[in-house]
Amino acid sequence: MTAEEFRLLRDLVYERCGISIRDDLKFVMERRLWPRLEVLGLPDFSAYHRHLRLDPRGAAELDFAIEALATNETYFFREKPQLQAFSDEILPRLEEQNRATRRLRIWSAGCSTGEEPYTIAILVKESGRFEGWDVQVLGTNISRRVLASARRAEYGPSSMRAMPDGSLERYFDPLGARWKLKEEVRSLVTFGQLNLVELEQGQLVSRQDAVFCRNVLIYFDLPARRRALDLFHARLHEGGYLLLGHSESLINLSASFELVHLKTDLVYRKPRPGPGPAGGGRP
Amino acid sequence: MMDASGMDASAMEEERYRALLALDLRAVGALEKLEEALSDQSWRVRKAAAERFSQLPGGFEIALTLLGVMGKREQTGARNAAAEALVHLGRRALHPVLAVLASHPDPDQRKFAADVLGQIGDREAVGSLLVAVERDADMNVRASAAEALGGIGGEEAVRGLEAAFHSGKELLRACALESLIRLGAPPPLPSLVPLLEDPGLRRAAYRALGLVRQPAAFELLSRGLSSRLRSTRDAAMAALGVAWLSGRDDQRAELEQAVRGGARKVEGAREAIASALEGDDPELKAGALVLAAALEDGQPAEAVAEAARDDRVVPVAVFALSRLGAAGGRALLPSLTQLSTPARAVACEALAGMADPSWVAPLADLLGSGEPDLQRFAARALGRTGSEDALRPLLSALSDASLGKGAASALVSLGAAHPHKVTAELRALVDRRPTPAAVWVLAKLGGESAQAALKKALGDPDPAVRAAAAEAAGNAGGPLGLELLRQAMADEAAAVRAAAARGLGRLAEGGEELIRLALSDQDPSVQLAAIESAGEARAYSVTPVLGSLLASGDGLRASQAVQALARAGGLSEKHLRLAVGHRDPEVIKQALTSGAALAAAAPLAAELLSHQRWDVRLAAARALRTCGTARELPAVRAALALESDSMVRAALAEAAAQLASR
Numbered sequence: 001m002t003a004e005e006f007r008l009l010r011d012l013v014y015e016r017c018g019i020s021i022r023d024d025l026k027f028v029m030e031r032r033l034w035p036r037l038e039v040l041g042l043p044d045f046s047a048y049h050r051h052l053r054l055d056p057r058g059a060a061e062l063d064f065a066i067e068a069l070a071t072n073e074t075y076f077f078r079e080k081p082q083l084q085a086f087s088d089e090i091l092p093r094l095e096e097q098n099r100a101t102r103r104l105r106i107w108s109a110g111c112s113t114g115e116e117p118y119t120i121a122i123l124v125k126e127s128g129r130f131e132g133w134d135v136q137v138l139g140t141n142i143s144r145r146v147l148a149s150a151r152r153a154e155y156g157p158s159s160m161r162a163m164p165d166g167s168l169e170r171y172f173d174p175l176g177a178r179w180k181l182k183e184e185v186r187s188l189v190t191f192g193q194l195n196l197v198e199l200e201q202g203q204l205v206s207r208q209d210a211v212f213c214r215n216v217l218i219y220f221d222l223p224a225r226r227r228a229l230d231l232f233h234a235r236l237h238e239g240g241y242l243l244l245g246h247s248e249s250l251i252n253l254s255a256s257f258e259l260v261h262l263k264t265d266l267v268y269r270k271p272r273p274g275p276g277p278a279g280g281g282r283p
Numbered sequence: 284m285m286d287a288s289g290m291d292a293s294a295m296e297e298e299r300y301r302a303l304l305a306l307d308l309r310a311v312g313a314l315e316k317l318e319e320a321l322s323d324q325s326w327r328v329r330k331a332a333a334e335r336f337s338q339l340p341g342g343f344e345i346a347l348t349l350l351g352v353m354g355k356r357e358q359t360g361a362r363n364a365a366a367e368a369l370v371h372l373g374r375r376a377l378h379p380v381l382a383v384l385a386s387h388p389d390p391d392q393r394k395f396a397a398d399v400l401g402q403i404g405d406r407e408a409v410g411s412l413l414v415a416v417e418r419d420a421d422m423n424v425r426a427s428a429a430e431a432l433g434g435i436g437g438e439e440a441v442r443g444l445e446a447a448f449h450s451g452k453e454l455l456r457a458c459a460l461e462s463l464i465r466l467g468a469p470p471p472l473p474s475l476v477p478l479l480e481d482p483g484l485r486r487a488a489y490r491a492l493g494l495v496r497q498p499a500a501f502e503l504l505s506r507g508l509s510s511r512l513r514s515t516r517d518a519a520m521a522a523l524g525v526a527w528l529s530g531r532d533d534q535r536a537e538l539e540q541a542v543r544g545g546a547r548k549v550e551g552a553r554e555a556i557a558s559a560l561e562g563d564d565p566e567l568k569a570g571a572l573v574l575a576a577a578l579e580d581g582q583p584a585e586a587v588a589e590a591a592r593d594d595r596v597v598p599v600a601v602f603a604l605s606r607l608g609a610a611g612g613r614a615l616l617p618s619l620t621q622l623s624t625p626a627r628a629v630a631c632e633a634l635a636g637m638a639d640p641s642w643v644a645p646l647a648d649l650l651g652s653g654e655p656d657l658q659r660f661a662a663r664a665l666g667r668t669g670s671e672d673a674l675r676p677l678l679s680a681l682s683d684a685s686l687g688k689g690a691a692s693a694l695v696s697l698g699a700a701h702p703h704k705v706t707a708e709l710r711a712l713v714d715r716r717p718t719p720a721a722v723w724v725l726a727k728l729g730g731e732s733a734q735a736a737l738k739k740a741l742g743d744p745d746p747a748v749r750a751a752a753a754e755a756a757g758n759a760g761g762p763l764g765l766e767l768l769r770q771a772m773a774d775e776a777a778a779v780r781a782a783a784a785r786g787l788g789r790l791a792e793g794g795e796e797l798i799r800l801a802l803s804d805q806d807p808s809v810q811l812a813a814i815e816s817a818g819e820a821r822a823y824s825v826t827p828v829l830g831s832l833l834a835s836g837d838g839l840r841a842s843q844a845v846q847a848l849a850r851a852g853g854l855s856e857k858h859l860r861l862a863v864g865h866r867d868p869e870v871i872k873q874a875l876t877s878g879a880a881l882a883a884a885a886p887l888a889a890e891l892l893s894h895q896r897w898d899v900r901l902a903a904a905r906a907l908r909t910c911g912t913a914r915e916l917p918a919v920r921a922a923l924a925l926e927s928d929s930m931v932r933a934a935l936a937e938a939a940a941q942l943a944s945r
Contacts, residue, residue: 003930004898004901004930007898007930008898025594027597027598028594028597031597039688050839050842050869053838053869054837054838054839054842054867054869055839056807056808056839073592073623073624073625154653156620156652156653156654157620157621157652157654158620158621158622158623158624158627158654161621175653176651176653177651177652177653178653251327252327252330254297255296255297255300255327256297
């Protein structure tokens with residue numbers, strides 16, 4: 001990949017989806033996109049750039065490119081301490097806050113192939129706090145291909161490597177060498193295509209009680225991260241929670257959220273207006 | 284924390300931050316507001332202020348203001364922010380900062396000035412920094428100046444740093460060594476050897492050793508790995524990483540040889556590797572991976588693969604796993620499903636070339652794993668086992684929509700070892716139940732014996748099978764190929780006609796009339812395939828049709844038409860003018876590349892040097908290097924004077940040098 005090809009592809013990916021690739025990661029882009037050249041029978045990355053820009057199949061191919069460049073590794077029950085904090089501390093607070101509406105909305109932003117929103121759905125179910133409630137976990141991603149895979153809800157062994165004992169049998173049916181998630185969990189989750197750096201697309205998301213956006217902001221540059229955070233802020237209820245990846249923080253990004261110290265994790269929360277500590281119900 | 288207005292501290296900080304971003308820098312008092320913000324209690328506000336200083340017009344006055352803030356000893360945050368702002372100002376701050384370095388009475392200020400100059404990185408500062416390294420009365424200033432030279436570089440800086448390294452003053456020596464390492468210019472080997480025993484300089488000395496790139500240095504590194512002292516072993520391991528990351532392929536081979544000799548003597552090597560891979564130091568990780576490679580099948584392969592979670596060391600992880608050998612690779616296969624995605628990717632890349640017949644069973648298991656990346660790998664590797672036993676699983680995979688193509692390629696590899704067996708099995712399969720992949724691979728391997736199957740496949744009810752047959756018919760060539768393609772061109776499915784149109788370009792003769800027909804097809808995919816074939820077949824007779832496509836608003840069709848016209852020998856000056864006036868930049872770039880042999884190209888390229896897109900200007904500069912004459916030299920020089928894009932500037936400079944010599 002020449003420097004020119006890298007720049008053309010980097011600019012195109014940034015322009016279409018806000019994913020920012022640093023100059024020193026040229027070799028990463030080359031490694032990840034090389035298989036696409038083989039599949040398409042293209043001679044070099046200039047031809048690949050033209051294909052993305054001009055070919056009628058370019059939009060579909062961009063999905064492959066994004067998936068290769070920015071689909072994070074994911075599996076069920078990833079980052080257990082944070083999930084523990086969500087189950088033990090955030091869900092009880094949300095139950096308290098939403099007792100009047102009996103409605104729970106959680107958004108997995110950048111949901112990859114679905115392991116995260118389905119994990120959240122399992123946790124909500126296992127908490128036993130929301131029986132009879134209107135519960136919806138929303139998974140969004142920019143890649144249509146990834147979403148198609150998430151909707152199929154069929155997973156192999158690598159997705160199951162952190163699955164707690166007994167959960168595999170409880171929530172999945174065997175499907176050859178893979179497993180298919182049972183309908184009782186799938187029915188709690190919906191999916192949609194959404195570009196996190198386009199604020200107008202936020203209209204597609206209803207107001208949420210919690211947003212999971214783990215290891216996604218790392219792919220954006222500073223302005224794009226801020227746009228995504230503005231979007232989360234706009235779509236969260238006051239008192240709603242924002243959960244980032246364990247190595248991510250809002251330092252130098254946004255002061256619109258407050259830091260909340262839970263027993264096993266630090267999370268962010270959209271402050272409630274007016275004086276007094278956060279707490280209490282929502283009408 | 285709430286203030287009287289009910290606004291909490293974070294909201295107030297956000298307000299100040301946003302006000303700063305919105306500040307009109309042309310307004311009266313803007314400089315004072317920015318100066319005030321440098322002392323803000325929030326570092327985020329201070330950082331934003333530092334960034335905004337660079338957007339102010341002018342330089343000297345701003346630099347003096349910032350240097351004034353740097354003098355406020357009691358305000359550490361403001362001083363750091365002012366230094367950062369000076370760095371953002373860049374060359375505009377150079378002379379005032381140089382004056383501080385040369386003559387400010389406060390050594391602390393001189394030290395700050397040296398730091399700032401190192402970060403600005405302008406070569407003009409080298410002379411003053413060398414004077415400071417040599418003569419400043421304060422050792423901390425001398426050391427900072429040496430560090431700053433490491434951020435600037437150049438021959439003069441390296442010479443000065445070497446002198447400082449040999450000066451004997453410990454702090455200065457350490458800073459000079461770090462800077463020489465940073466510049467990739469290690470001191471001579473004999474002067475490094477004694478430092479390997481010096482606890483204060485050991486780590487830096489080993490890193491420098493990693494840059495020496497001589498067998499004697501590699502031997503010392505290898506010896507360091509066997510040290511019982513963890514600090515020495517880790518320093519040697521990090522140096523090994525430096526040597527691998529910065530070395531050429533031939534040097535890496537020498538390094539590998541040196542390490543292999545000592546690797547087995549390293550006590551607790553597997554544990555040391557695993558521990559280094561858990562950290563965040565990329566050089567240490569790279570060194571651990573080089574050591575792992577030297578252990579061959581004794582390496583902790585899963586941990587090595589998982590190192591690929593860090594993008595910075597991926598190539599070293601691939602290298603290490605590629606040394607596993609057939610037995611070590613086979614042992615890793617069953618664990619692949621449990622590895623993370625990046626670990627699998629490097630493992631698959633490294634293992635694919637090592638497959639041997641003993642791998643067939645575990646690979647067949649992976650083929651049925653349901654994990655798409657591992658299935659693709661398994662198909663490829665099965666083809667490379669060269670074993671007849673791989674035939675059965677690969678034939679089964681041919682009918683899988685996502686795996687078929689990979690399995691077909693693998694069967695081509697396998698067919699080289701067992702041509703009769705593979706062809707016979709494929710023919711039987713295509714007779715029984717043809718799939719696109721099976722038809723493709725049979726045509727590839729079967730030669731004349733596959734022609735009957737191709738004919739039959741062209742009549743298959745499935746258009747994907749017919750398309751595969753049409754694609755293959757182009758390779759058959761001769762009268763039979765032409766006949767099959769003619770039949771395919773009459774197919775009702777566009778995918779079949781497009782496949783046939785692609786095949787037409789590969790026919791030695793007789794295809795031009797069919798290409799003309801395909802160029803007027805209603806389906807764009809057929810047209811596009813025909814344009815490409817027209818170029819491939821050098822079909823001069825269809826150049827008028829290709830020329831008419833240049834007026835198309837569709838950039839893909841127009842750019843391919845330019846390319847095809849050039850290949851068919853029919854690209855004229857009129858075509859070129861039409862193409863460079865196209866609204867799509869890809870068409871313009873293609874015209875500049877394909878039309879460089881035409882006399883009209885040079886003046887047209889010169890006009891495009893002021894195009895708004897950098898990639899078009901780059902293509903124009905490159906075209907001028909090829910086709911320009913002395914007449915275009917003034918335009919190139921004028922563009923060079925105005926150009927701000929570094930890549931385009933480099934191309935313009937090359938073009939100017941080329942044209943000046945013509």
